[in-house]
Amino acid sequence: MTDFDIIIIGAGPAGMSAALTAANGGLDVLLLDEQPHAGGQIYRNVKQNHSKQSWFGKSYSSGINLVDALNHIKITKCFGATVWRVEANKRVLWSQNGESKVSTAVHIVLANGAQERPFPFPGWTLPGVMTIGSAQILMKSSGIFPKDSVLVGSGPLLYLVATQMIEANCPPKALLETQTLRMMINSLIHLPKALLNMKSLIMGFMFIYKIKSAGVPRYKSVSRLEAQSSGNGSIKFLFSHKGIRKSLTTKLLLIHQGVIPSTEISRSVGVDHSWNTSQLAFQPIIDKWGKTNIDGLYIAGDCGGINGSEAAVLYGKIVATKILYETGKINFNLYKKQSFSISFSLFFTNSIRLFLDTLFAVPQETLSPSDETIVCRCEEKTVGEIKLGLNEGITGVRQLKTSIRSGMGQCQGRMCDAIVRGIMLNNISQNDINILAPKARSPIKPITLGELSKMKLD
Amino acid sequence: MKTDSRFKTLIKSTNDVNFTLFGEIVTVPKGTTLAAAILSNFGEASRITETGALRTAFCMMGVCFDCLVEVDGNPNIQSCMVLVHDQMVVKRQIGLRSIGISKDD
Known part of the structure; x- marks a missing residue:
């Protein structure tokens, strides 16, 4: 007898939608998340920020519906819960307030999302160099906004955060983009398919329009990036632009080069991984229902390959629908009907992906x-x-x-x-060389020996 | 040398927590992560590496471990992953943690 029907790790868009679909279908769900609130990074603190301000845009506010729906009798939610071991026999070991616990289930869904791609250049470790994602987390969760920052890198998040900063009246001093003309040309071949996700394309153009109207200078095709400490906590940022070496001084350099799947848990539990040649990252090998090579272990959302939050919601749904069918909670006809309708939506949502991957390709000097x-x-x-x-x-x-x-x-x-x-x-x-995905071992997040020794294991 | 915060606070709160941060008493809204509290009060490093390099928080989501500090005598705490509480005493983490100083062990 297990503690739950499903344990879902991560309460972002994928985890929340998987939890809701499973709970509505009658399964007992344990939803674990390391953060203090539901939402993941994309909808971080959406509940707490609700009705306070509109800086973060409509797409962010929409997350409130998922978060609210989690108040479901079939969902046990634990926040501040750090999963440090997942076993193939569907046992999950997790830590909360310095105490470790064990939970078991028939099915496990990993929905632990993504992290920002490491964006190395000389000086990227200096105080005052942070990721753009980290700045957005601070804006959403603590209401503190970057002062006279410089944004460097590439990817949709760069424009989104710049727009949110402009809305909050804390515009960046400049945007330095590593995107080259070549990347733009290479992406054109994928544009026709991307048109199927017109909503996202229009949103992207709106961001760029807002940045332009706010008069934030944009430098394109920057390269040979280097940050130097220039006294009193300032950073002198050097870069090449149109063949000329230039520099900008700032207190806060915010960097971003896209996101990659978080695979520590999937790697540590023994899921097979492969290299995604267009996204340049390792990702777990899964089928269209998120099934892995481990029986009963599923993967949903960006930790299975980067497709964004809208797709993550759909992946969460499809995984839970599959589990509902396998546990006999829904019949074959309903399962077929629902998975067809989710796959249909996913086709449109994901049609933009190759275009974005090519348009915001990772520059060689980052690789x-x-x-x-x-x-x-x-x-x-x-x-x-x-x-x-x-x-x-x-x-x-x-x-x-x-x-x-x-x-x-x-x-x-x-x-x-x-x-x-x-x-x-x-x-x-x-x-x-034979570059396989590096091994990950538990504890995949550090815990103290003291905590380990106090654990009660049956 | 004191460096001003690199951030400005736009959302004020009345529900506050008081605690000791790097030897100063600071006040931040309840529910703030420790890393956010540090960044909104200090611009300088919150950690010094083994080789003497200065670091501040980098990812804010528990990935990079650059925001490590000493909280109430316990070293190696990811400040982005804990919430502030009253009477908390937070010190910079200088170099690697030493064995045997954790309250837990």
């Missing part, structure tokens, strides 16, 4: 940065040190970890795994 750039923020290892190791015959990620120590710090490789792969690809002949 394989210059020698002096720190790769591993925890252990403070540089590209140069990793290259030296590769020259001395290191052929795999694991060897690199044990000999150089990159990926051996507190973040357990979350910030450097993606960078290390690019450096390896550029510095070893293809025949010599």
Whole structure:
């Protein structure tokens, strides 16, 4: 006898919609999230911010419906709950307020979302350099807004956050974009299909229009990025633009280079992963219902591959619908009908994806940065040190970890795994390497030995 | 040297929490994460690495571990993942945590 029918990890768009679909179908759900409130990063604090202000836009406010619906008799919600181990036998070990607990279920849905892609350049570790996503989290959850910031990088979030900052009357000083003309041309071939998701395209144009009307300077095709400390906490940011070396001084440099799936849990539990060649990230191998190679373990939303929040809601629904069918809660006809209608919506939502992936391609200098750039923020290892190791015959990620120590710090490789792969690809002949997704092991978030020893296990 | 916050507070609250942050008494709204409280009061580093490099919070969502501080005597706490509470005492984390100073162990 298990504690629940389903344990869902992550209360973002995918996790919330999976929880609701499953609960409405009559299953007992345990919904765990590391944050203090439901919503994930996209709808972070949407309930708390409700009716306070409209800076964050309609798309953000719409998250309130999902959050409110979670007050369901069949859903047990636990926030501030950090999952540190998931087992293939559907046992989940999680920590809350310094105490670890064990929960079991018949099915597990991983909906733990994405993280921002590490965006390394010399000086990216300096105080005052933060991610654009982190700034948005601060805006949503604490009502604190960036002062005279400079935004650097690429991707839809860059424009969205710039727009939200303008709405709140804290516009950025400048937008420096790594997007090149070539990326724009390459994306054109995917534009016809992207037209099927006209809503998102129009939203994107609206953001750019607002940024232009606010008079925020935009520098396109910037490269050779470097941040230097310039006294009194300021950052001197150097970049090449139209062949000229330029610089801007700011107190807050906000950087972003798209998002990648969070795969620590799926990797640690033994799900097979593959390399997504257009999104340049590892992702779990799943079928259209989110099924993995592990029986009863499903994946929904951006942790299964980046498709955005609207798609995540649909993926959550489709996974839960499949589970409802497998547990006999809905019949074949209903299951067929519902999964067809969700797949139909997903086709339109996802039609923009290749266009966006190409339009906001990751620049080469991010994939394989210059020698002096720190790769591993925890252990403070540089590209140069990793290259030296590769020259001395290191052929795999694991060897690199044990000999150089990159990926051996507190973040357990979350910030450097993606960078290390690019450096390896550029510095070893293809025949010599077999770059598999790096291993992840539990505890996938640190817990103290004290907490571990106090755990009650049956 | 004191560096001003790199952020400005737009949403004020009356429901406040008082605690000690880097030796100063600060007041922030209830429900604020510790990392947000640090960033809204200080512009300087909240952590100094083993080699002496200065760091502030980076990702704000529990991924990067750059926002580590010492909370009520417990080191290696991700400040972006905990909420502030009254009488909390928060210190910068200097270098790696030392073994045996955690209250839990």
